[in-house]
Every structure is written in structure tokens, then in C-alpha cells.
Amino acid sequence: MGCTSHFTVVPRRWLNDTDKSTMTIVNQDTSLGILINSYSRAGFRLSNGMMAIGPIAIFPKSVLSWDVNTAEDINEESLSLFYTLEPKIDILVIGVGNPGQQVSSKIIQYMKEKHISLEISPTETACATYNFLNAEGRCVAGALIPPTQYRISEDDIASTKRRNRDMMKVDDFPIV
Amino acid sequence: MAASGRIIRGISSLFSRKGKCCSSFLPSKSPILSSNAILRYNTTESPPTIKKVDAVATSSLMDFGLYVAECMPKYVQKVQIVTGNELEVLVAPDGIVPVLHFLKDHHQCQFASLADIGAMDVPSRENRFEIIYNLLSLRFNSRIRVKSYTDELTPVDSCYEVFKAADWYEREIWDMYGVFFANHPDLRRILTDYGFEGHPFRKDFPLTGYVEVRYDDEVKRVVVEPVELAQEFRKFDLSSPWETFPNLRTLPAGTEEDLKATQTGPAKQ
Numbered sequence: 001m002g003c004t005s006h007f008t009v010v011p012r013r014w015l016n017d018t019d020k021s022t023m024t025i026v027n028q029d030t031s032l033g034i035l036i037n038s039y040s041r042a043g044f045r046l047s048n049g050m051m052a053i054g055p056i057a058i059f060p061k062s063v064l065s066w067d068v069n070t071a072e073d074i075n076e077e078s079l080s081l082f083y084t085l086e087p088k089i090d091i092l093v094i095g096v097g098n099p100g101q102q103v104s105s106k107i108i109q110y111m112k113e114k115h116i117s118l119e120i121s122p123t124e125t126a127c128a129t130y131n132f133l134n135a136e137g138r139c140v141a142g143a144l145i146p147p148t149q150y151r152i153s154e155d156d157i158a159s160t161k162r163r164n165r166d167m168m169k170v171d172d173f174p175i176v
Numbered sequence: 177m178a179a180s181g182r183i184i185r186g187i188s189s190l191f192s193r194k195g196k197c198c199s200s201f202l203p204s205k206s207p208i209l210s211s212n213a214i215l216r217y218n219t220t221e222s223p224p225t226i227k228k229v230d231a232v233a234t235s236s237l238m239d240f241g242l243y244v245a246e247c248m249p250k251y252v253q254k255v256q257i258v259t260g261n262e263l264e265v266l267v268a269p270d271g272i273v274p275v276l277h278f279l280k281d282h283h284q285c286q287f288a289s290l291a292d293i294g295a296m297d298v299p300s301r302e303n304r305f306e307i308i309y310n311l312l313s314l315r316f317n318s319r320i321r322v323k324s325y326t327d328e329l330t331p332v333d334s335c336y337e338v339f340k341a342a343d344w345y346e347r348e349i350w351d352m353y354g355v356f357f358a359n360h361p362d363l364r365r366i367l368t369d370y371g372f373e374g375h376p377f378r379k380d381f382p383l384t385g386y387v388e389v390r391y392d393d394e395v396k397r398v399v400v401e402p403v404e405l406a407q408e409f410r411k412f413d414l415s416s417p418w419e420t421f422p423n424l425r426t427l428p429a430g431t432e433e434d435l436k437a438t439q440t441g442p443a444k445q
Contacts, residue, residue, distance in 0.1 A: 087395065091371045099362070117371020117400075121364050133370060139397065 026135045033060030033134055036127045036144075038156075043146055044127070057081060058142040060134055066143060071096035071103050074143075076110055082141055083114040091133060093119045095126030095144035123147045229260050237263050237318070244285070244320075248275050264321040269332055272307070272324050276338045279311055279320065287311035287320055290335075293345035295353050299379045303327045305355050309335070326355055334360035352377035371400070384409060 027035045027047045035047040036058070043053035046063060055066040068078045074094070082092050092111065096103060099122040111118050119129060123144055130142040161167045234257060241255035241263050251271020256264050267275050279287040289312040296306040303325040311320050326332050334357035335342045346357045347366040354375040357363055365372070374381055388403040 090400070093370075112373070117373070119370045122362075125362065125364060129370065137397075 026131060029135075034058060034063055035131045035134060036142075039123060039127055039144075039146060039150075041146055041148055044144065055145040056142070058130065058144065060140075066145075068143075068145060071101035071145060074103055074107055076107065079107065079111065079143070082143070083111070083116055085141075087139060089116060089141045090139045091117045091119055091141075093126050093130045093133065093140060093142045093144075094121075095123030095130075095142065095147075096120060097123055097145040097147045098149050099124075101145075124150055227260060234261060237261065240318075241265060244275075244279070247282070248278055251275055262319065262321060264323055266323050269307075269324045269326050269330070272309075272322070273333045273335055273338060275322055276309060276311075276335050279322070280338055285313065285320075286315040287313040289314060290339035290341045290345075291319070293342060293349060295349045295355060295377070297353060297377060297379050301325075303330075305353055307332060307349065307355065328354060331356040331358040333358050334363075336360055351375070354378065 026032065027037055030048070037045045037047050039045075043051060044056055044058075045051050046058075050063070052058075052063055052065065055068050057064045057066040064081075066078065068074055071094075079092075082089060094103060101122075103118075103120050108118060108120075119126070121129065124147060126142065126144055130140060130144070133140040158167075161169070238255075238257055241257070244265055245252040245255050248267075248271065251267045251274060252265055253268060254266040256266070258264055265275065279285045291310040291312045292308075294308045294310070296308065298304055298306065305326050305328070307324045307326065309322040309324075311322065313319070324332070332355060334346055336346070336359070343361065344366060346360055347363060349355050350357060350360075350363050351365045351367050352375055368376065374386060376385070384403050384405060386403060387400050389398050389400050391397070392399045
């Protein structure tokens with residue numbers, strides 16, 4: 001009857017908000033808890049800006065230093081913190097440092113009796129596992145030993161230089 | 177010669193229509209072939225559901241298998257042809273990487289594509305797991321299967337250095353069967369959940385599993401509990417589907433050739 005219809009031209013890709021592709025970087029989301037940004041021979045850099053040196057025990061809301069030398073030295077006492085916590089954690093992600101390090105099978109058995117699932121892997125992959133298990137919202141804790149051998153990419157060298165503010169220096173032996 | 181060319185093209189179009197006579201496509205200059213002859217040719221074929229056994233191809237495949245056995249005598253234990261046209265080479269576990277390297281790089285083989293790695297669990301055997309590598313040669317358009325064996329505790333050498341594709345396949349076999357691959361760059365679970373214990377594809381792992389997950393409203397998260405079936409587990413003992421084809425009941429699984437046997441060709445199926 002006297003109504004006009006308005007047509008707006010919307011690009012076909014963006015009819016709804018749900019049609020757009022979005023990308024979120026999990027480590028930048030502070031509501032998920034403390035996540036691990038990077039690792040090195042010395043320790044770990046966390047998503048809240050802190051750097052932790054040496055082996056760490058990491059939880060969604062806190063991080064502690066862990067008193068353990070190598071993966072073989074893990075004993076009941078070093079894991080005692082994880083099974084005495086309330087609420088009980090579902091999964092304990094253990095980063096053994098370099099690939100090939102073993103955790104004693106008695107410990108694995110012991111933790112099975114305490115009903116805590118273990119996820120034992122080299123630290124490189126254990127950091128990522130801890131990150132996305134946390135992002136999913138599962139009750140997970142991490143026990144990580146810094147690795148001594150790991151793969152370095154050009155990107156790692158560049159981001160270290162950027163952090164140390166010497167992008168323009170040419171380094172013969174880059175320290176990552 | 178142009179006329180004969182047109183005749184050949186006309187005939188091939190008739191064949192592609194499966195013998196139906198389309199006289200409109202016959203060039204007017206060719207009264208030679210009658211449509212009846214063409215129909216008769218097409219209807220003498222055997223029914224399409226029976227796989228034709230090509231004796232020539234099978235025997236040349238067997239020749240190639242014996243050639244591989246001669247080139248790698250230390251590791252190859254048996255060569256066989258299964259289901260008419262599939263070549264299998266059975267090797268000792270120490271020889272997996274050398275044989276795969278040979279099959280990939282040798283000029284007469286060139287099996288450059290790793291199609292799949294699978295495993296099979298036969299608990300009654302001492303070496304209960306069979307590791308199966310399926311290779312494809314694009315150059316020669318043929319496939320070959322390399323089979324080896326291991327038990328629960330013995331590690332197998334990873335063929336990652338030969339085929340990069342083996343990475344995830346070996347992770348899957350580690351996850352599902354528990355076969356450890358030495359020198360694998362990153363051997364960890366790939367399909368099962370993070371805290372999962374057990375190797376699901378083993379025959380002694382039950383169909384329902386050991387644990388089940390559910391959302392618990394009290395603790396407001398997903399909890400893992402031992403499995404509780406609401407209904408008793410029903411096992412249906414179905415007979416094999418091939419029972420209804422009596423002609424195929426006694427087909428042998430594979431045709432085996434002794435490496436030292438004289439060449440008589442594969443047994444007829």
C-alpha cells in the first residue's frame with residue numbers, strides 16, 4: 001500500500017556474521033588461563049608475560065617451579081602435588097625434555113592407581129598438548145622439563161631478535 | 177585413407193553405445209560392416225560381475241615378484257599372488273627398510289608412492305602383529321604389498337626416511353596396536369583421546385571398551401567412568417555373507433609360489 005522496500009546491497013560473502021571466517025589466537029585469550037607461548041633450553045615463556053626458568057609444574061591459574069632433574073628422576077614425591085589437588089585433575093601432561101627420555105613404568109602404574117591419566121611425550125609436543133587441552137576447558141595440569149635439543153626455525157630466531165630489540169645485528173651464532 | 181578413418185571412428189562410437197545400432201552414425205560410404213555383426217560381438221561377453229583372470233598379467237607379476245626376491249635374498253621370505261592379481265612380498269622385520277628402499281629407488285620398480293600402512297592382529301601367532309605396506313608405482317602402473325611381522329614388545333624400524341607419508345600411518349599403528357616404531361620422528365597417539373589407555377584394534381580389546389564418558393552435572397564437566405551397559409551385550413553370530421554364493425566357497429585365499437619352484441604359473445582359480 002504505500003510501503004517502499006529498501007534493498008541494501010550486501011557482499012555475498014557476508015550475509016551473516018557466521019559466514020565470515022574468523023581466527024583467534026588461543027594464547028592471547030587471557031580467560032583461558034596460563035598457556036605456554038614458547039620454550040627453550042632455559043625455561044618457558046608464558047602467555048601472561050612471565051618467564052619460568054627450569055622445569056615447571058603449570059596449572060590453569062598458577063605456575064610453580066618443579067624440583068626434578070631429568071625424566072628418569074620423576075618419582076612419587078615429585079608427582080605428589082598433582083594427585084593431592086582438589087578438584088582432581090583429569091590429565092597430567094608430562095613433558096620429558098628430549099624425545100627418547102623415559103619415565104619409569106612404576107610411576108606410570110602408580111599414577112594409574114591414583115586415577116590420573118598421563119600423557120607422556122617430548123616437551124615440544126607436550127607444550128602444545130597442554131595449551132589446547134586447557135583451551136578446551138578440561139582439568140589438566142602440566143609437568144614440563146625444558147628440552148636440550150629442539151628444532152629452530154627462522155621465525156624463532158627473528159622473534160627472539162625482535163624481543164631483544166636487535167633485529168639489525170648480524171649474529172653468527174644466534175641464541176634462541 | 178580418410179574414408180577408412182571415418183569408418184573406424186564410426187565403429188568405435190557404436191561400441192561405446194554397447195552394441196545398439198545407430199545407423200545414423202554410420203557414414204554413408206561404408207556398407208561393409210552390418211550392424212548385426214557388431215551386436216553379436218558385444219553379446220558374447222561373459223557377465224560383468226565375474227572378474228576375469230588375465231593369465232599373462234598374473235605370470236608377469238609373478239616374474240616380477242621373483243625378481244624382487246632374487247635382488248633381496250637376505251630379507252625376502254616368500255612371494256605370493258593373492259586374489260588373482262595382487263602381489264605380496266613377505267619380508268623379515270629387519271629387512272623392511274632395505275626392501276622398501278629398494279622398491280622405491282630401483283629403476284625397475286619405482287614404487288614411489290606409499291598408499292597405506294596397515295596392521296593385523298592374529299593373537300594365536302607368536303608374532304601376533306602383521307605390518308602391511310601398500311605401495312603404488314605410477315611409472316609402471318602397478319601395486320605391491322610388503323608384509324612383515326612383529327610381536328608386542330619388539331620394535332620395528334620406521335620407514336619415515338624412505339617415505340615421508342609413513343609418519344601418520346605409523347602413529348596410527350602405534351596408537352591402535354601398540355607396535356613401537358624405532359627412529360620415528362614423533363611417535364605419539366593420533367586417534368585416541370589424551371588419557372586413553374589400551375590399544376583398541378587388538379583382538380583382546382573389547383568392542384565396548386573399558387571406559388565411558390558422560391557429563392556430570394555435579395562437577396560440571398565430563399567425567400570418565402568404567403563402562404556400564406544398560407542392556408547386556410549381544411553378540412550376533414552371523415555366518416559369512418559368502419555363504420549364499422556356493423560356487424565361491426572353496427576359493428583359496430592366495431596362490432603361493434615357492435621361491436625355488438620351477439615356473440608353472442599361478443594355479444587356476
